[in-house]
Amino acid sequence: MSSVGLWLWPSMVTLAVATYRIGEPVLGRDELTSWDMSGRSIGQVLATIQHVDGVIGAYYLILHGWSILFGDSATALRMPSALAVAGAAACVALIGQRLFGRRAGVAGGLLFALVPGVSRFAHEARPYGLVMLAVALAALLLLRALERPGNPWRWAGYALGLTAVGLFHLLALTCLIGHLVLVALRARRERRAWWGFGFAVLAGLASLIPVVLLGRAQTVRQIYWIAKPTAWSLIDIWPQLFYTGPCAGTMILLAMIAYRERRGAVVFCAVSAVAPVFLIWALSHGEISYFYFRYMLFTLPAFAVLAGAGLAAAARSRLTLASVFAALALLTAQEQESMREPLAHYWSGGPDFAAAAQTIQKYYVPGDAVVYPRMEEEAIALGVRYYLPRDLKLRDVFLAESPTDRDDLAATECPQPARCLRGEERIWLVVRGDQTDPLNGLPAYQSAALRAHYRLSGVERPSGLAVALLERTS
Known part of the structure; x- marks a missing residue:
């Protein structure tokens, strides 16, 4: 040799x-x-x-x-x-x-x-x-x-x-x-x-x-x-x-x-x-x-x-x-x-961000917005954003300042969620999949603001996540 x-x-x-x-x-x-x-x-x-x-x-x-x-x-x-x-x-x-x-x-x-x-x-x-x-x-x-x-x-x-x-x-x-x-x-x-x-x-x-x-x-x-x-x-x-x-x-x-x-x-x-x-x-x-x-x-x-x-x-x-x-x-x-399986980079079958993004893309209507929980920093928000088409735009309802704007890895959220709603007809909600009611995957003050004006229209549950569609009632 x-x-x-x-x-x-x-x-x-x-x-x-x-x-x-x-x-x-x-x-x-x-x-x-x-x-x-x-x-x-x-x-x-x-x-x-x-x-x-x-x-x-x-x-x-x-x-x-x-x-x-x-x-x-x-x-x-x-x-x-x-x-x-x-x-x-x-x-x-x-x-x-x-x-x-x-x-x-x-x-x-x-x-x-x-x-x-x-x-x-x-x-x-x-x-x-x-x-x-x-x-x-x-x-x-x-x-x-x-x-x-x-x-x-x-x-x-x-x-x-x-x-x-x-x-x-x-x-x-x-x-x-x-x-x-x-x-x-x-x-x-x-x-x-x-x-x-x-x-x-x-x-x-x-x-x-x-x-x-x-x-x-x-x-x-x-x-x-x-x-x-x-x-x-x-x-x-x-x-x-x-x-x-x-x-x-x-x-x-x-x-x-x-x-x-x-x-x-x-x-x-x-x-x-x-x-x-x-x-x-x-x-x-x-x-x-x-x-x-x-x-x-x-x-x-x-x-x-x-x-x-x-x-x-x-x-x-x-x-x-x-x-x-x-x-x-x-x-x-x-x-x-x-280690080459779709969810191999997560212990015990983690969140399937690709499937969640596919669900949103399938039913997306222009003008839709989205809500993510941020208790685990930007994991869910980043995961769904990565797998969504770059030209599909969703306003992040409760986002006050993005991680990039803050020069950080964590975002800041709107302190008064009700004031951050802009009358969107439909809002996507992506949370961890261990909640029977997806709205319970948010902090109580955010969940209350959404419940006051929106109803749950449908839920899909890709591995580790719940993807819910909220429709405006008032």
């Missing part, structure tokens, strides 16, 4: 798996936020991240430019993530080759392609795929810098890699634990390596100070909902990361088989894969918990490198390697298929 094939095949296989039915799942709640932010101007994005989501502002800016070029379909919005995991697979192969040899590199890259957790977040219009790429690339750049520690350009490249890691997710900077171990194992008394590493880390972290300050100010609002982890969480996290228990068990077993390989390389990969999880678990026992599996997906490339080394050591023939890949593909086939 040529040097190009070393990384090309894992990258292409990952891209093929990642793009399979990529546009079919309905956009998830966070993805709808990404879509909303991608449609704002650069100035509006920069203004918004002063108040919320400052830690992933770079991702929003990238998606803004991407959407201008390629549109805002579900496939287009998710494609940066798919391309990123394909790039991460290439990095996995190149890291594996440097640490354990060519066969291990290719095996690691192909194993990475088959992990359901990789595919799932290649289908997510959020920065998790880009974080995996940035962390894998930073490790590769560090290995290159250590090969020629006197070359300042290689250390500059590594510094830029660390900056990218932090721009996409600050918690991923815990990968520095593994990097420090690698430098200690490789450099030892090589002063140039230590100086280069030290300056690169300082430069990379210094460039992230504005993001860190924004993150600290916004932390409570952003992740207040994450529960503090228990001791069991350290066991339960692995099936979540790989997105299936059998895959997690297989990858961990293959990684353990690698223990007889090059000791320094094994230690580096093991620390890179496991230490960030334990550190984030420990940090999550303070005022704020950060222990959420999506925030630790960046450890998957290190796991894949180590598992590839174990597989290459255990399987001496191509037939055996192919058999293991086939077995893992079959073992995870059900999860790979289920």
